[in-house]
Amino acid sequence: MAHLYTPGLQVFEKTLVQKHRTLPIPGEVLVKTGDFVKAEDIIARTEIPNEVIELNIANLLSIEPEDIHDYMLKKEKEPVKEGEPLAVNKPLLKWFKKEIPSPIDGTVESINKVTGKILLRKPPRHVDLSGYLDGKVVEIEPNLGAMIECSATYIQGxxxxxxxxxxxxxxxxxxxxxxxxxxxxxxxxxxxxxxxxxxxxxxxxxxxxxxxxxxxxxxxxxxxxxxxxxxxxxxxxxxxxxxxxxxxxxxxxxxxxxxxxxxxxxxxxxxxxxxxxxxxxxxxxxxxxPEIIIPLAEDKDSVVKSSDKSNEAGVKEGDIVRIIREPYFGMLGRIKSLPSELLLIETEAKVRVMEVTLDDGKIITLPRANIEIIEGINR
Amino acid sequence: MNKELNVIIATDCGSTTTKAILIEKMPNGEYRQTYRGEAPTTVESPYNDVTCGVLNAIAEIEELSGRKILDNEKIITPANGKNGVDIYISTSSAGGGLQMLVAGAVKSMTAESAQRAALGGGAIVMDILASNDGRLPHQKIERIRGFRPDMILLSGGTDGGTITHVVELAEYIAAANPRPRLGHTFRLPVIYAGNKSAREEVRKVLENIVDLVITDNLRPTLEVENLQPARQKIQDLFMEHVMAQAPGYGKLKTWVEVPIMPTPAAVGYLIEKVAKNLNINVIGVDIGGATTDVFSVFGEVFNRTVSANMGMSYSVSNVLAEAGVENVLRWVPFELTEKDVNNRIKNKMIRPTTIPQTMKELVLEQAICREALRLSFIQHKLLAVGLKGVQQSRSIADSFLQVESGQTLINMKDLDLLIGSGGVLSHAPRRVQSMLLMIDAFQPEGITRLAVDSIFMMPHLGVLAAVNETAATEVFEKDCLINLGTCVAIRGEGKYGQKCLDYRLDIAGKSSIEGSMTYGELVMHPLTLEEKAKITLSPAKGFDVGEGPGKSKETDIQGGVVGVVIDTRGRPLCLATDPAERIKQLNQWNQVMGMYPSF
Structure with missing residues (x-):
């Protein structure tokens, strides 16, 4: 029987949903395999490097850029507090002493003797990763996150x-x-x-x-x-x-x-x-x-993973499809036939087509590209 | 490469489809493209191996041609009778192509040169950082970190010029510590092509953080732009570092006999060759689902731009947003509400693989195409400019002309050939549709030939040209390029109904065709590629056919599958503002050209 490969949206009444929850950069994972988590529970946490601020020390102290290291009170990677002196000049008279205070809490990122500038980095930002769905932790990815699993009704938008x-x-x-x-x-x-x-x-x-x-x-x-x-x-x-x-x-x-x-x-x-x-x-x-996950209190063994039910086999005659282009946009129908020869459509393009029987019994011919399957209905 | 090539298999691994073509040497010694196969690209899960798609596309050619090319998962070489091929070559834009960030000291000078180098190397430029781009240091750093590019090109300073600004940019890159898009374990390649004197300082700042590669300064002096070394490095790194991280490319790399080229770089290379060999000015355009590439060669200067979100499917809604609904609707010869257009276009955006089934849907897609091409071409003209910041020695006469540095190199009167490629142009149901879409979008002036890429094989031929130029040229002329014909267009503005052009078309062996046209008309005369013809043009005062206002012109003219189109709609092309009048105008033009059956 003829069939074709086509995109589709997943709509499953019962399926096993597995979600990899990972941090953008490595951090600390707060759960362990076997734990049950709620959607709003924090399962991992990390710190993301924060904003950088530039200070032109050479200009501020009226010194040559290449001498910057002689005037710095802090080294690269050293922490500083807001107001704490970063650099100081060396005047002959102490009245002319000038200190450059740090405008922020943070660390000295770099000191450059070509530009005479330094970069200060603010303290890192905390990023929390939630569980997203009510389910069980089935796998831990060290320092990055976990896989949460649950039986659910799964619907893609x-x-x-x-x-x-x-x-x-x-x-x-x-x-x-x-x-x-x-x-x-x-x-x-x-x-x-x-x-x-x-x-x-x-x-x-x-x-x-x-x-x-x-x-x-x-x-x-x-x-x-x-x-x-x-x-x-x-x-x-x-x-x-x-x-x-x-x-x-x-x-x-x-x-x-x-x-x-x-x-x-x-x-x-x-x-x-x-x-x-x-x-x-x-x-x-x-x-x-986009997706909607409705967790079910079911034994996970009674359901199949949605990823196992992908439409690799394609659609075949008798399958229900949704039409996704004018003039029949939005209608549902059943595939009547999948002719193999190319057919001239109204636009004068020669394309591969299919015949679909609509709910009212009307049979229409349309390009194969203009339908999608609704996974979970046909299988 | 000196070995004899009788059978060549070439693939282009695109974001969605892998296209394979077979090229064979015929008994008369000519190279011809004989078979074509395609299959979905397989860089994504569940396959995660680009070679699956390549093998499927080649298997389709095996079926059609009866030639055995594959031995399990190996390409049989060399060719022996109906077995095997002599060489396998490939291009790739799968996985989003090559995405780069570029940086330079001054936005309109070194940063712009860096942008041109990256685009010429086949990249999509995600952002351009410059010391004077108006952003604060932390904003620049956030930007670099946020993007996850495949590669960064850092330039800045003429040789012996600024060091400070270049080092500053290097520091921002170091502070961002950018991670590459593909492959978590390898370091991001950064090419430094700036001031020679800053190399050591740049090395100190970056060498422990990124994979630093140093090459010649792309702007050694203000008057000279030297893009080739940086372009070459980009292409080398593309394969060695970037694509090697993509699924299956490690294997694919061992199958090809010359390095895999980024698709746009291959197309650009081919267009450059055509312009050079024929000594003409060429514009090429490739309109895809997500992006539109424009290539030009004017006066031997090559330029490429990519409009990253101008395309016919994934980015179709962005074309509508950028052009404005009214600019799209002006090409539609029937009434359609703004709400309806918006909904239809957004539905195409969310289901990008659908195709128009009704004539009205086709007309709307072709209206969008005109705007995508028009906007991409505007962008191209802005970048294809002479070098900025160059001091010019001027005579007294020049000072009256007010010629500035950095003017666009694109002069439509000097354009000889306009080539279109991409689904909406290559697969338009009628060839005349491709021709009018390009005329409306690019608005050629004077006499210009137009052609389309028959089945999108310019990338394959681009990489082939690097191996065997003769084969690439022969296939390009005989199988790839479909000559549509010639457009004759007047420049100038007038009033509808005002007489503006007399012409005579002499076709060898046929009686002469004479005509007189008023402003706002389109005329089409069939003329095949084989027919020899001469056209004599006598524009009215104020209208220009390439020789100056009101001056006559007589020249040989080439035909094609459409013929000769004479366009007196003026430049710039303006449509009637009254909706009913505009619809009448469009219907007239469409009827003259034979664009659509009645609907």
């Missing part, structure tokens, strides 16, 4: 804004085709992750932030709305570091699009449960999609 969050999941609409409106977001939603239906506008986004909502999950929204919310345009889909209080996850795409029925049902089943979400998206080589 198509695009997100904002970083990692966790909170109680709550449905605020009754059906996947219902838009989420501003007045549906209430003060009691503070700290929660809300699931909407087909659409939300800029007012709802702002209201969610004001109410302290941790996350919003929605089928679609207008691209203009994101620009209005953030104050700038997203040019390339590399996100996750935006300065927002509410993480946004879009499951289908831009425009008003009903959330896929199965995705919506999985959220309905998770109403009231604690979830971990991340809006981080990277659509380049090494694709990263």
């Amino acid at each position: 198509i695009f997100g804004i904002g970083g990692e969050q966790s909170g109680i999941l709550e449905m605020v609409v009754a059906s996947p085709g219902q838009p989420l409106e501003e007045n549906m977001i209430k003060p009691e939603h503070a700290g929660k992750v809300l699931v909407g239906g087909s659409y939300l506008d800029e007012k709802s986004l702002k209201r969610a932030e004001e109410m302290g909502v941790k996350g919003l999950i929605i089928g679609g929204l207008d691209a203009n709305c994101i620009k209005a919310w953030l104050g700038y345009e997203i040019g390339v889909a590399i996100t996750g570091d935006e300065d927002v209080k509410t993480t946004l996850i879009v499951t289908e795409g831009f425009g008003e699009i009903a959330m896929a029925g199965r995705t919506f049902e999985l959220f309905q089943a998770a109403q009231g449960k604690r979830v971990s979400i991340s809006g981080r998206t990277q659509i380049r080589a090494g694709v990263m999609r």
Whole structure:
């Protein structure tokens, strides 16, 4: 039977989720194998080198740069306190004595006799790494982090804004085709992750932030709305570091699009449960999609790792696919056939195509490039 | 390389696809590209080995050609009948290509020269640091640390000039202690190509922190730019240090007989060769999914720029952001709301591998393409300039002309050949679409030939040119380049309906075609590459076809798969401001050119 390789989003009711949690640079790991951690627990910690400040000692003391070492009171790598003298001149009369105090707490990074300048570095910044999801520590990467594992419902979105969050999941609409409106977001939603239906506008986004909502999950929204919310345009889909209080996850795409029925049902089943979400998206080589993880109290042996179920075998006739380009954008259908010959489409391009039967029984032909599989549905 | 090459296999490992081509010497002694195969690039998990994609692409050629090239995972050499190949060569831009930071003492002088050297070496320049770039030291240090480049090029000072500023920059690099993007264990390569007198001081500051390589000063005097040694070092280090850290490249390195070249460096090398061999001025453009590269050779001076976030898929939304919705919509001959355009483009950004299925979607993508090309070309003109800071001796006449140093080298009237490459141009359903997209974006003036790369094989031929120039040139002319035809365009501004050009086209063996055109028109006459033709142009007062305003011109002209396009829309090209009028205008032009079937 014909099949093809195609990208897809993962939607799994039960799967084994494993997350490598690593520090940006080596530090101290605070957990050990076998520990159970909560999403907000700190599992590793490190210090990142801080800002550097430049001081032109030669100018300040009116000396030649090459003589700088003769006037320095501190050596390279030596710690200093704010106000502590760093260098002093050697006048004949002590009235003319001039000391250069350190403007910061820190260390002397370097002393240069060519430029006559020194660099001072502020004390390091502390970086804490959280567990991100409720689960068990199954592996330690010495000095760098750990792998956390749990059985979970796992759903990928198509695009997100904002970083990692966790909170109680709550449905605020009754059906996947219902838009989420501003007045549906209430003060009691503070700290929660809300699931909407087909659409939300800029007012709802702002209201969610004001109410302290941790996350919003929605089928679609207008691209203009994101620009209005953030104050700038997203040019390339590399996100996750935006300065927002509410993480946004879009499951289908831009425009008003009903959330896929199965995705919506999985959220309905998770109403009231604690979830971990991340809006981080990277659509380049090494694709990263936003995700929603709903930990389950299940035995991990009864589920399969999501990575083991990747679509390496490709899709085949009979599989359910989502159409991801006009004129059928957002529709779901079942593959009827995968003809091998190239076919002329409306644009006059000759491309590989597939026949898809839509829910209403209509059979359409479309380029193979314009569908995605929904992993977890077909297998 | 002197050995005889009868069968050549070449690959280009791109970010998403690895493309292989087979080149064979025909019984008449000509080199021709015969088969092509492609497969997804495999530098990412779960494969983590670039050679898997290479083997898959070559296996496709084996199937199509019936030639046995692989013996398990080895390329059979030399060729013997229907077995094996004589040489395997490759280029690569996988894993994001070569990403560099450059630094120089003065932003518009040594830092700009360093930027040109890095771009010419095939890199994407992530940032340009200079002593006078307006940033505070800690901001510069944060920037260096934050980027994780593949390599840094440090320049600064003419020989015997400033030492202090160069050492200062070296100190910032040392304080940042930058980590390379690939490979956690190796030290970041830093090339020093600045003031000779500062070498020792730079060495003291950097040698224990980075992998320091010292080469000739790229700006030994203000009047001289010597980029070749730095460019060469960049390419050497690219393979030895950077790509060697990428998955599978250690193995791939042992398969090739000449070093793997960064893809843009190979394309640039080929364009330089073409311009030199034919003694013409050339502009080449390669528009990809994420980036657009522009190459130019004017008066034997080569320049390359890369617009890092100007592309047709991954960065399509950035094109919209940079150009503005109104500039994209001006090329669309039907009504579309701003909200609709935004949603469609963002949907392409999040699902970059989709293709237009309806004619309206194709028109919108081609509108975006025009803007991506236009903006990338503006960027190119800003960097392809004469050296700044050079003292000029002026005659009295010069002082009236107000010629400044650092002017752009790109003069569209002197452009002989414009070559387009990349999916949206190479695979446009109609060739005339590629031709008009390039005319609208680059706005050539006078008489200019246009061509497209048939199946994106310029990178392969670029690396082949380094091994066997004859083979590369023959395949380039016969299989790679599709001559579209010639564009004849007037320079000048006028009013719609104002008469601006009379012309006569004499095609050997056919009767003459005469025409009279008003401002704002497009005309197309079929003319094949084989036909010999002469064109006589008589512009009205105030309009220029290359000889000066109002001056006539008579010249031989070359055809192609499209023919001759005569463009009296003026330069700069302006469209009607009234939306209904603009749509009427676009529809007229599209109809004359045969751009689209009716929709």
